[in-house]
Amino acid sequence: MTNATADKLIALPGAMLSMREADLMLGGSDKVLEIPVPSFLIEHRNGLVLFDTGCNPRVAVEPEAYWGPLAKLLNVRMSPEMAVDRQIRAHGYDPADVKFVVVSHLHLDHAGGLALFPHAKFFVVKGELPYAYWPDRHAQPAFILEDLLPTRRFDWNEVTEDTDLMGDGSLQMLKTAGHTPGECSLFVRLKQDGPIVLTGDTIHIRAQLETLKGMAIDYDLEQAGESIRRLRRIQDLGEARLWVSHDPDDWANYPHLMK
Numbered sequence: 001m002t003n004a005t006a007d008k009l010i011a012l013p014g015a016m017l018s019m020r021e022a023d024l025m026l027g028g029s030d031k032v033l034e035i036p037v038p039s040f041l042i043e044h045r046n047g048l049v050l051f052d053t054g055c056n057p058r059v060a061v062e063p064e065a066y067w068g069p070l071a072k073l074l075n076v077r078m079s080p081e082m083a084v085d086r087q088i089r090a091h092g093y094d095p096a097d098v099k100f101v102v103v104s105h106l107h108l109d110h111a112g113g114l115a116l117f118p119h120a121k122f123f124v125v126k127g128e129l130p131y132a133y134w135p136d137r138h139a140q141p142a143f144i145l146e147d148l149l150p151t152r153r154f155d156w157n158e159v160t161e162d163t164d165l166m167g168d169g170s171l172q173m174l175k176t177a178g179h180t181p182g183e184c185s186l187f188v189r190l191k192q193d194g195p196i197v198l199t200g201d202t203i204h205i206r207a208q209l210e211t212l213k214g215m216a217i218d219y220d221l222e223q224a225g226e227s228i229r230r231l232r233r234i235q236d237l238g239e240a241r242l243w244v245s246h247d248p249d250d251w252a253n254y255p256h257l258m259k
């Protein structure tokens with residue numbers, strides 16, 4: 001069975017950030033965009049799957065102490081109930097029932113809630129974990145060591161290529177590296193709403209699908225461009241729709257519950 005479907009896809013709100021378009025995409029304008037930081041909960045018959053974990057709960061209380069200068073630079077706004085475990089509870093699930101966590105990459109607005117799921121099985125593209133612990137100097141502020149250290153003994157599984165997570169075609173990790181060494185996207189097949197790819201930070205805003213340009217802080221700009229091109233092809237061929245995680249229009253336009 002390679003065309004099975006997941007049962008539900010729920011978009012969970014996280015913090016809001018303010019960023020110039022130019023910082024999200026090379027060649028962008030000075031316009032400041034208000035961007036969401038979602039995580040996604042997926043119901044699959046094998047158990048609950050979480051894609052990304054948002055910001056650490058401490059960011060809601062003491063953003064500058066936890067994130068350093070980036071808290072102000074990104075103008076992070078997060079209320080305590082936006083923590084991913086509280087969002088999961090708000091939808092009637094127990095966070096302890098999350099069996100699988102897939103992380104698009106380990107930047108501070110995606111890896112903040114990792115430690116909330118000590119019993120889950122974690123999936124990440126090989127190369128991301130060591131880089132997050134010991135990044136290049138310029139990339140260092142975007143990884144928070146305290147997000148990662150409590151997870152050292154967790155059940156981490158590193159994949160080296162596209163991976164069919166459940167072996168049934170419903171959830172597939174797509175290696176779309178470049179933004180970071182192990183950036184990935186998640187292909188989700190749904191019965192009613194059809195296939196959709198959660199892009200993580202492979203793409204930050206829809207305009208990149210036209211310009212095919214990455215962002216200044218990308219780990220490997222050429223590879224990032226190739227990965228954007230890959231997602232654009234998926235969209236153009238009608239293989240799936242794309243949900244660009246940080247894109248304000250996608251957040252406004254897609255239903256936050258799909259089946």
Ligand SMILES: [Zn+2]
Binds near residue numbers: 105201
């Ligand atoms: Zn990122």
